[in-house]
Amino acid sequence: MSEFRRIMMSSFLMLLLHFPAAEVKDQSRTVRAGDEVTLPCDNVIHDQDECENTTWTFFGSPYTPIVTLVEGRQIHKEAKAKSDRLRVTEKCSLVIKKVTEEDAGLYLCTQIRSGEQHGEDSYVLLSVVSMTEHQDNDEVKLDCSVSIYMWCRLSVKWLLLGQDVDKDHREIKTSQSLCSASVTFNTSLFSYTPWSELFTCEVTNMNTGEVHLFPFSAQSSGLLRLIMASVGLAALIITVVTVNIWTRAKGSKAQTEENMVRYDVDDGTVNYENIGPPDGD
Incomplete structure (x- = not known):
C-alpha cells in the first residue's frame, strides 16, 4: 500500500477522532460474538466484474497497524490468520463468519484503479x-x-x-x-x-x-452443552457394554444348564449328557 494511501487513512482517522458524533456519516454494525456479519461497501465502482478494484482494510484501534484484509477480491496475506472466516460478496461487501471480540474495529472499503483512489472511503464500525x-x-x-x-x-x-x-x-x-x-x-x-x-x-x-x-x-453455555453431551455419550456407551456383557453371561448360563451331570449309582462313574438339541437337527 502506497505512502499516500496511508496518509489518507490517517487523515480519515483523525477526522473520526475529532468529530465522533457529527459530520461523519454513521455506518455501524453491532453483532453477538459467534454470529456472522456483512459489512457493506457503499462506494463500489460499478463497471468492475469481480471487485478487482476493491480493497478492505481493518483498524483494531487508532494506535495499531493497518491490516489489509482483501485486495482485488483476494484475501490478503496480512489476514491469513482469519482467512477462513472472510468472504467477499458480488456487491463487494465483506462477510465475516464466527465473529470474535478481536474483530471489533473500523473497516474501510476503498476503490483503487491504476494506483489511484476513486471516490471516498466507505467505512463501517463493528462492535461485538x-x-x-x-x-x-x-x-x-x-x-x-x-x-x-x-x-x-x-x-x-x-x-x-x-x-x-x-x-x-x-x-x-x-x-x-x-x-x-x-x-x-x-x-x-x-x-x-x-x-x-x-x-x-x-x-x-x-x-x-x-x-x-x-x-x-x-459462551460457557456451549461448553456446558458439550460436557453434557459427552457425559450422555459416555453413559450410553456404558449402558450398551453392560447389556452386552449381561446378554453374553445369560447365554453362557443357559448353555451350562443344557449340560446335565448323570451319576451312575451302580458303578460309581460320572457320565455327562448334553440334553440340548443335537447339531444339525
Whole structure:
C-alpha cells in the first residue's frame, strides 16, 4: 500500500477522532460474538466484474497497524490468520463468519484503479457483544460487554422479561459502566424458569438511537452443552457394554444348564449328557 494511501487513512482517522458524533456519516454494525456479519461497501465502482478494484482494510484501534484484509477480491496475506472466516460478496461487501471480540474495529472499503483512489472511503464500525455467566454457590452474575473501536457510543443494560429491572426488584442487583452491564441474583428467584429465558442484553447506539436486543447466551453455555453431551455419550456407551456383557453371561448360563451331570449309582462313574438339541437337527 502506497505512502499516500496511508496518509489518507490517517487523515480519515483523525477526522473520526475529532468529530465522533457529527459530520461523519454513521455506518455501524453491532453483532453477538459467534454470529456472522456483512459489512457493506457503499462506494463500489460499478463497471468492475469481480471487485478487482476493491480493497478492505481493518483498524483494531487508532494506535495499531493497518491490516489489509482483501485486495482485488483476494484475501490478503496480512489476514491469513482469519482467512477462513472472510468472504467477499458480488456487491463487494465483506462477510465475516464466527465473529470474535478481536474483530471489533473500523473497516474501510476503498476503490483503487491504476494506483489511484476513486471516490471516498466507505467505512463501517463493528462492535461485538459478549455475554458471560459466573455462578458462586446460589448467586449468579451475568455480564454483557461490547468490544468497540475508540470511544464508547453504546448504552448497555439488562432487561428482565423485556422490561427494565426497576427498584421493585431489590433482590436483583444491576450495575452499568461504559459499554458493559451486569446483573446479579439468587438462583432461588427463578427456580421454575431458566434465567436464560428471562434476561436480555439491550445495546443502544447513542448517536442513532438504534436498539439491539440480545437474549442471554453465555459462551460457557456451549461448553456446558458439550460436557453434557459427552457425559450422555459416555453413559450410553456404558449402558450398551453392560447389556452386552449381561446378554453374553445369560447365554453362557443357559448353555451350562443344557449340560446335565448323570451319576451312575451302580458303578460309581460320572457320565455327562448334553440334553440340548443335537447339531444339525
